Amino acid sequence: KAYQGIELNGKTLAVIGMGRIGSEFTKRAQAFNMKVVAFDPFLTQSRADEMKVSLASTPDEALTGADVVTLHVPMTDETRHILNAERLSLMNQGALVINCARGGLIDEVALKAAIDTGHIAGCGLDVFEDEPPSAEHPLFTLEKHISFTPHLGASTNEAQENVGIQVAEQIRDFCATGEIRNAINMPSMDAAALNELGCYIDIASGLGKLLAKIGPDNPDSLRISYHGPISKKDTALISRSVLTSFLEAARSDGQVNIVNSPAIAKEMGLETIESTINAATEYSELVIAELKKGEVSYRVSGTVIGKSPRIVEIDKLYVDINIRGHFLVVKNDDRPGMVGVIGTELGNAKANIANLSLARNSSEGSALTVIELDAPLEISVMSKIRDTEGVIYATGVTL
Template structure:
């Protein structure tokens, strides 16, 4: 085997470097602090690149790296890597999403305890020459009700620590099943509002998406018990900082701890910095422990070692684990499966028991496991957390949430020569979407058991309404008033149950105001905006 050269351009664990150097077929160069022009000059020599957050692997760098086959990110975020350029140039991008789990959970819990006992403020008073014992009387967390919003790895570790301190834990996560919640010994909330209602403490562990932006706002703050404490070590923007500052000033909220901010680094004119000591801050330190940095350094080294010595791909964020022959056979189906999964994420009940995918006709004769994983990836990606969901890690993420995945083929006759049906099952509820090919074009042909026909890409609203005259006109009027053009419409009626499903493709996305207007219209049962 020819020697492969790996450049470590940001500092990582010495054990990680040694792990790579121990393999004679790998040559490792540690060259940190490179200026962009210096990196551009030397990158053509290397087959692999290891970075943290300092090095930016731009499209220019990747295109100059004519030998590059893999980039390893020692950490979760890959914003400093141009993934499109990497994919286009055949470069695998791998991250290390599990290395900082304990560190972040511990930091978040430390902030909760610091809030409860006013530790930073009391420390500052001593240094200022004061002895403010009465001013900084704290509260116990024992017996308090904790809302954990997001029960991925970090949320689950936080919950364990809270339970050890005698807290009652209620958790919300759209992918957390009842069985998994029972195993974690947490109360399962079906909505964010349900989790927050009556909570004494809140901790956030969700990604920053359009659905989670300002997930804690003025209205939801009112659901908390007076004097509640809020911790955010996840992503800036999850909390409406202006609403939080106002609630702290008024005494509605007892205090908050922020490790992340809407703008980083923050500026002191932001509202949260005028809070009379009751909001405490750290500069994005969640993953900043010796152990976490050691872990991610070792993990990224192991991943590049295995890639170059065994051909293994672990935690890839930009490509599936497929050989060339299989990828060619099923390539046309992957895009369809992704859209089916994303549709289910928006339309089906949250916190399901299982996702099942059934194949009919010609597609059932192919290697369908990657198609199923693609549907699962689409389902999880819509609002998933803690790193990129992909074909490699989607099954592990589903398992951690207690979501069972089943795949089957059927000999039953379908309405099409081939069909992919994806279903979410929650108790006795089953929510179905299905797709096929009309000619060579992938199409969605079933939503909630209703026959439709629509494209798999674009901006859509899906309207469920009473089956009576005038509804389509009402929808059209609202869209016209907002200057949103309809590019396609597919209407399906269920005469027996008295409702219709209308899938409307739009030239531009419908914002929240449009959805609210439609939802409030007479005869409209539900409206969901979906971008595929």
């Protein structure tokens, strides 16, 4: 009986931190039929559903009723002693504690006390708050139900070789297919997901550029919303693409990229919001980007029709345009002759029209014309169109 253990089957595992290592730990725990409750402020509900884990909104929620906890978070002021006496008490009687992440995440004095009372049955630690720990460390006085290793991390012969191979493979895959893995400062997406969502990343880029052209200067917020099956996917990279393309088009300094765009948005005071929409729409899937300044909003939407990414809404007016090409976008009073006037200006400039999409808002008394051109318009031609009586706004955009 001295060596009698417990089964993992049916036990509840709390995973604090669902990055790469936390996710891999989760897979292995699920293989033993453990129920996993995860806390990670960056884990979306869609990703949690995909991984078949329960998403907790706080560490306390994750730890309540847990039989085992494993920590996989960085050491910061916010995470220091994230596992303290109060949180240890939330776990089930006889729970186990594992920390192979960073020293200082656990209040070691509180852990020792919880093991002494029997509330915590034991612990496995690869790291300590002070390293190397002194010979008089209180946890070293425990005689059973403990396992300590000297901060080995992933130090194996195979790991040392594989890390070099993986770095080379990741750079190769990014250069060949655009696949991003294990990035520390931007959303990651494997090749399969990139292939599945690639059209929506193209749409995102177009929506951002278009918003920058029709929207106001110094907006307050940018909301990216998802409708339909796309809302269940990991949309972080799509949202980042909308933001990046918007900032690239709105600024002329050439300093924006997909890595630093959130930081630049924060500097500008631009709030970025991601949400889902459950209301019925004309399309089974839809990505909506909405820019707001005060009470005024500008909205564009896109979807995939067949295998073709399309922009299907501008300023609450339905259109159907390709995501690639040179476009003239004109919003004007809804009255006879407007399309003819615009067409005349284009003809005088010898600008060839490749495609044309029209929409109107009868209640508002406005209309929208989107014209695909073979080449961008000269500034002088654009100025004439903008100065035309009845034109609310006119802009050129290359998608």
